[in-house]
Amino acid sequence: MNRAAVLDGIGSCLPPRVVSNGELAATLDTTDEWIVSRTGIRQRHVAAPGTATSDLAVGAGEQALKSSGEPVVDTVVVATTTPDRSCPATAPAVASKLGLTGAAAYDISAVCSGFIYGLATACGLIATGTADRVLVIGAETYSSILNPRDRATSVIFGDGAAAVTLRPGGPDEPGAVGPFDLGSDGNGRDLITVRAGGSEQRLSGVEPAPDDQFFAMAGKEVFWRAVLRMSESAQSVLGRAGLAVDEVDWLVGHQANARILQRLANALGIPPERHIVNIAEVGNTAAASIPLALADAHAAGTLHAGDRVLLTAFGGGLTWGSAVLTWPELDPTTRRSP
Numbered sequence: 001m002n003r004a005a006v007l008d009g010i011g012s013c014l015p016p017r018v019v020s021n022g023e024l025a026a027t028l029d030t031t032d033e034w035i036v037s038r039t040g041i042r043q044r045h046v047a048a049p050g051t052a053t054s055d056l057a058v059g060a061g062e063q064a065l066k067s068s069g070e071p072v073v074d075t076v077v078v079a080t081t082t083p084d085r086s087c088p089a090t091a092p093a094v095a096s097k098l099g100l101t102g103a104a105a106y107d108i109s110a111v112c113s114g115f116i117y118g119l120a121t122a123c124g125l126i127a128t129g130t131a132d133r134v135l136v137i138g139a140e141t142y143s144s145i146l147n148p149r150d151r152a153t154s155v156i157f158g159d160g161a162a163a164v165t166l167r168p169g170g171p172d173e174p175g176a177v178g179p180f181d182l183g184s185d186g187n188g189r190d191l192i193t194v195r196a197g198g199s200e201q202r203l204s205g206v207e208p209a210p211d212d213q214f215f216a217m218a219g220k221e222v223f224w225r226a227v228l229r230m231s232e233s234a235q236s237v238l239g240r241a242g243l244a245v246d247e248v249d250w251l252v253g254h255q256a257n258a259r260i261l262q263r264l265a266n267a268l269g270i271p272p273e274r275h276i277v278n279i280a281e282v283g284n285t286a287a288a289s290i291p292l293a294l295a296d297a298h299a300a301g302t303l304h305a306g307d308r309v310l311l312t313a314f315g316g317g318l319t320w321g322s323a324v325l326t327w328p329e330l331d332p333t334t335r336r337s338p
Ligand code: COA
Pocket: 029, 030, 031, 034, 035, 038, 039, 112, 151, 152, 155, 192, 217, 218, 219, 220, 221, 222, 223, 226, 254, 256, 257, 260, 284, 314, 315, 316
């Protein structure tokens, strides 16, 4: 029998401070009405200065390990666009803070597709026997790279982290993850970018141009590409899995914009009642977006063991990816009380 990766734990961590659209409108030329109608976002969580991505990753990782009932993993993967430092990777620090010094630990940089890319590499490690138990975390502090004067990006992104644990198992048991579909198009790398700070625009001791040190996005250009790539990738992974659209119980798309998600669901022919959406409460949390939507849906009791879940994401790079998984029986104490 093929060795597959099986999801057996989940957790999340949001910084406590909630920033409403109204609070943003006090300093930016925007309104609650514009933000809600154009993006579906009502609020986002924002990390306090001094809170690093690893802090949120550790909070989510602790919860996921606890929910799996097994405190040890041999590999930690952190998907993030906002690492603690440009060198070294964030994952080794996360592993050590979780008491997992010695574990293999590395970052995945695929922006909003990062969690699916991370999940794919983790499943590969388990399938080949290189790893037994893997913690995959999506974690972001986008507030550290947003331009506070840019209304087009400041209203969209939020901070947060969420994580899952994986163990070896059979491909047909609840929790089995896969197959995957992954892709990229580097011709679009300028559409979602932070220009300064890498080898292209090197640190010289002199401040880079202000706009270059911050995250920048060509929103309109990104919008239609996100819909197209996610729907193509989702259809391709369903083909690989041999599944028809009506065999999918839940669509979990990257929470980029409620209008993107609506168009994605329409393109796939998935009705709104089978669509998991939490963007109103957390905004776009990039690599944390998909696991956070899963963790919220699990906590709310929406996902049930045996449900077939279709994940699809699109992000900077450009990158995209999709995966299919069967929802497992998870520790019921991680659900919210009704
Ligand atoms: N408040 C008020 N007005 C705003 C605004 C804000 N926060 N942000 C932009 N605008 C203005 C623009 O300046 C523009 O004004 P103009 O017509 O006078 O030039 C107008 O609103 C329309 O801007 P546009 O960019 O066409 O809006 P849009 O409907 O495309 O929505 C985004 C903008 C960013 C919300 C949308 O393009 C989007 O969500 N894109 C994808 C983002 C995404 O998913 N990114 C993550 C990648 S995975």
